[in-house]
Amino acid sequence: MTHRTVYVNGDYVAEQDAKVSVFDRGFLLADGVYEVSAVLDGKLIDFPAHMRRLRRSASELQIALTLDDGTLLAIHRELIRRNALEEGMVYLQLTRGSTGDRDFGYPEAETPPTLVLFTQAKALVESRSGREGIRVATQPDWRWARRDIKTVQLLYPSMAKMAAKAAGADDAWLVENGVVTEGASNNAWILTHEGVLVTRELSHAILPGITRAVVLEVAKALSLHVEARTFSVAEAQSAKECFVTSASSFVTPVIAIDDVKIGDGYPGKVSQQLREAYIVESRRRVM
Numbered sequence: 379m380t381h382r383t384v385y386v387n388g389d390y391v392a393e394q395d396a397k398v399s400v401f402d403r404g405f406l407l408a409d410g411v412y413e414v415s416a417v418l419d420g421k422l423i424d425f426p427a428h429m430r431r432l433r434r435s436a437s438e439l440q441i442a443l444t445l446d447d448g449t450l451l452a453i454h455r456e457l458i459r460r461n462a463l464e465e466g467m468v469y470l471q472l473t474r475g476s477t478g479d480r481d482f483g484y485p486e487a488e489t490p491p492t493l494v495l496f497t498q499a500k501a502l503v504e505s506r507s508g509r510e511g512i513r514v515a516t517q518p519d520w521r522w523a524r525r526d527i528k529t530v531q532l533l534y535p536s537m538a539k540m541a542a543k544a545a546g547a548d549d550a551w552l553v554e555n556g557v558v559t560e561g562a563s564n565n566a567w568i569l570t571h572e573g574v575l576v577t578r579e580l581s582h583a584i585l586p587g588i589t590r591a592v593v594l595e596v597a598k599a600l601s602l603h604v605e606a607r608t609f610s611v612a613e614a615q616s617a618k619e620c621f622v623t624s625a626s627s628f629v630t631p632v633i634a635i636d637d638v639k640i641g642d643g644y645p646g647k648v649s650q651q652l653r654e655a656y657i658v659e660s661r662r663r664v665m
């Protein structure tokens with residue numbers, strides 16, 4: 379069993395030697411944000427966009443992030459190098475740190491945040507879910523009201539995924555007021571029978587996916603009509619195609635929602651075309 383090298387507050391250490399305080403607010407209060415950047419051929423996909431979103435998440439919660447993008451890029455690259463990561467993800471976790479006590483109030487401004495990065499290998503291009511699609515089960519969206527901030531409060535998405543698995547599906551789509559917000563860890567899309575690609579408009583209700591933004595560009599380049607609007611579960615179930623997007627799954631076809639087959643129950647043509655075009659575009663954007 380090989381041990382990864384992880385990054386903790388300025389140091390590269392073996393994962394079994396990495397330490398964070400038991401009083402860290404990330405651990406006690408889920409007071410932290412994170413990012414997940416995909417790695418293809420040992421290089422980062424859409425790194426600047428991920429760092430922009432990280433800065434926005436941190437600033438919405440007034441968590442300090444003093445390192446500039448060049449330094450963060452160097453840390454990501456060093457971890458990829460030390461772990462010989464060819465394909466997978468780099469996770470960046472940033473918490474409000476620790477004052478050595480538990481208190482609801484934010485600590486003094488000089489309390490340093492905790493910054494941890496680690497790699498996780500995963501086959502992203504040649505994946506079974508990418509090839510065969512996934513089945514999703516709907517779950518009520520019981521997350522908080524600021525889902526545009528990428529916080530480490532992932533208990534409910536985790537519960538929703540477990541409930542979806544218990545229902546025989548692979549993942550969960552979250553539903554609020556009769557409309558789909560997003561997947562438990564991805565953005566949700568449908569293709570109507572009229573050939574219009576639909577994904578929910580950005581707001582506090584969903585995470586502004588970096589993959590979503592690139593797929594929107596790719597779709598436009600392929601001359602697809604795109605609408606950013608909400609859709610119901612019934613509309614998705616009777617759509618021509620459905621898929622999800624995220625850094626860790628790219629474009630993944632959805633072949634059933636609550637046991638209702640989408641189309642003929644196989645990955646849709648446009649979903650597959652977008653997946654391929656997204657991978658081509660990402661290879662152009664790596665750094």
Ligand code: PDD
Pocket residue numbers: 414560561562563564565584585586587588589590623624625626
């Ligand atoms: N999840 N919506 C939610 C709730 C997410 O957690 C994610 C990402 C997305 C897609 O965002 P992006 O395209 O930038 O990855 C949408 C990551 C991959 C995760 O938590 O593992």
